[in-house]
Structure formats: C-alpha cells, structure tokens
C-alpha cells in the first residue's frame with residue numbers, strides 16, 4: 001500500500017506510557033504474573049457525590065450538545081476555583097472545558113505553534129508534549145534537568161536554549177515524571193524569562209493537589225506581569241480520580257481562548273454534557289482528595305525507602321504527583337535495558353526514563369499509585385535482581 005502517513009506524524013510515536021500500560025494488561029490476560037506500575041492513574045474510585053450527580057444529570061436528560069466551551073455553571077465554578085485556590089484573575093469567558101486535559105494541551109499547542117517555531121520543554125517531561133509539538137510542525141527543544149540537582153530549573157538553562165524562533169515554553173508542575181515541585185524562586189525565574197522574551201507559556205497543573213512535605217503550589221498565571229501569556233491546564237483525572245470520565249480544562253486570555261475554540265468547535269464540539277454536570281461537585285471533594293494524597297504519601301515513603309536500600313539505586317523523594325523517578329547504576333545498563341531487565345527478571349513493568357527525554361538516562365519511572373502489597377513485592381524483587 002502507498003504510504004499515507006503524514007511526515008508530521010512520522011516524527012512521533014504512540015504515547016509510550018499508554019503503550020506500556022496496554023502491554024501490562026495483555027500480559028496479565030495471558031496469565032503472566034506481572035506487576036504493572038507503568039500507568040499514571042489513581043487507584044481510587046471517583047467520589048460518590050460525583051457519580052450521583054452524573055446519574056441525576058442523565059435522568060434529567062443532560063445528554064445533548066452543550067455550549068462548545070462548556071456549561072456556564074461549570075465554567076463559573078472553574079473560574080472561581082482558579083481565583084480562590086490559584087490566585088489567577090479569570091472568569092468563565094477564559095475557560096474551555098475539554099474531554100481530558102490532554103485535549104486542552106493539544107489545542108494549546110496546535111493553536112500557537114507551527115513550522116519554524118521552537119518550543120522549550122524542561123525534560124524529563126510528559127511524552128505527549130514532544131509528540132504534539134511535532135504534530136504541530138514545530139521544533140521540540142529540550143532543556144535537560146539533572147537528577148543530582150533535584151531537577152531544578154533556572155533562568156540560565158532557559159536562556160541557553162533560547163533563539164529568535166523560541167515562541168513557547170511548556171512545563172508540568174508538580175512534574176510528571178520527576179515529582180519535582182517548582183519553588184517560588186523557580187516560578188519567578190520563569191515569569192521573568194517569559195516576560196523578557198515575550199514567550200507564551202503553558203503551565204500544566206494537573207497534579208497540583210498532590211504535594212508532600214509541606215510543599216506549596218505556585219501558579220504561573222497568578223503573576224500579573226505574565227498572566228496574559230499563560231495558558232493554565234488542569235483537570236479532574238488526578239485530583240478526583242476521574243481519568244475515565246475525560247474531563248479537563250484550559251484557562252487563558254480570551255484572545256487565546258478564541259483561537260483554541262476553533263479547534264474545540266471543529267473537533268469534539270463539546271465535552272459530554274452529564275460529565276460536565278458531574279464535574280461541578282468534584283471541585284468540593286476536598287476530603288476525598290486529601291485522603292488520596294495521604295495514602296500516596298505513605299506509598300511514596302515505602303517505595304523510596306525500599307529502593308534506596310538497594311545498592312546502586314538513587315530514588316529522590318517525590319515532592320509531588322505519584323511517581324518515583326529513580327536512577328540505577330547497574331552493569332552500565334541504559335534506561336531501556338534496565339526496564340527490559342526488570343521486566344524479564346522480576347516481572348515488573350516500569351517506564352524507562354528516556355521515554356521522557358533527556359535527563360532520563362539510567363532512570364526508571366514507577367507509579368506508586370498502586371497496591372501497597374504489590375509495591376512491597378516490587379521492592380523485594382528488585383532488591384533480589386540488583387544485588
């Protein structure tokens with residue numbers, strides 16, 4: 001057959017974490033005793049109040065198209081949340097409700113990047129950033145961070161990778177995969193940099209509720225000097241365990257929002273009506289979110305303490321999100337070789353650090369949003385194969 005695939009897609013692959021997760025499911029279905037820690041998914045059920053509201057909304061026939069940007073009550077609730085919790089001065093005209101934050105990400109990158117543009121991405125980073133930048137025809141420019149420096153980002157690192165083609169910067173805070181939470185100083189540095197270079201910034205805050213050891217979340221969009229050029233992305237997948245509902249949102253200046261709406265109206269049209277309605281009470285599920293956070297914290301310590309006791313393993317304590325991102329020095333193996341070795345010898349599915357780009361060499365990502373007994377077993381098995 002003729003090769004129909006476009007050049008812009010050829011430069012990308014399927015999402016490596018989604019593909020690995022599918023591999024784990026397939027292996028389990030074949031009866032293979034595999035412990036899978038590849039997925040980035042809460043292991044909690046969606047709060048009852050959200051489920052009840054969805055059922056009520058379906059019975060109430062909220063099953064039609066809604067206004068494309070989302071139902072007004074939800075957009076108002078999101079804007080209120082952003083003002084009260086994040087200090088972002090916004091209103092419902094600046095919000096687009098999307099089927100998952102991933103679509104908001106797609107819209108923001110597609111709307112503002114094209115061939116000739118460069119987009120800076122501190123790495124290791126969520127793999128879809130690179131893929132979508134590539135789909136937009138733009139150039140992905142990694143800003144590699146170092147595990148031994150706690151994955152800290154400085155203005156100097158950004159300056160070093162900046163050219164006259166640099167149009168955008170995207171980062172995730174707290175970070176998937178590294179677990180780093182940007183300090184006040186790092187956020188101020190990013191703001192000063194973006195202001196000086198007139199750069200558009202995407203701030204992906206999907207893990208904002210999962211912070212440990214007294215860390216504080218700072219939203220870039222709350223800094224007045226840069227607010228107009230910040231697109232804040234978020235959603236309920238992680239904070240309210242709603243991955244399968246597909247619900248996320250963007251908040252941006254109305255001029256930027258108008259451009260992104262061209263993508264929304266010509267693709268999905270809107271997010272499912274009853275899912276939008278059910279999302280409203282999710283913003284008040286503070287107790288459930290806190291219970292999840294405390295549970296992740298216990299599991300973070302279990303996995304970090306266990307892994308750090310293994311010779312050659314360095315596992316920094318995640319400051320946020322629910323991933324352990326650790327380095328293994330073993331027989332000079334690369335990240336891919338390590339992941340293959342762990343699967344073959346210990347029956348454990350993890351993601352090689354290089355799936356997240358530069359800075360992930362010799363590293364592994366393991367999601368600790370998983371069963372405690374399985375995490376203990378994983379530590380035991382890894383202790384055996386790396387000793």
Ligand SMILES: Cc1ncc(COP(=O)(O)O)c(C=O)c1O
Pocket residue numbers: 040099100101102103105126172176204206234235236237243247248
């Ligand atoms: C960094 C980051 N951004 C965005 C998303 C997308 O989340 P969703 O589309 O489920 O809202 C994820 C999901 O894993 C993520 O880790």
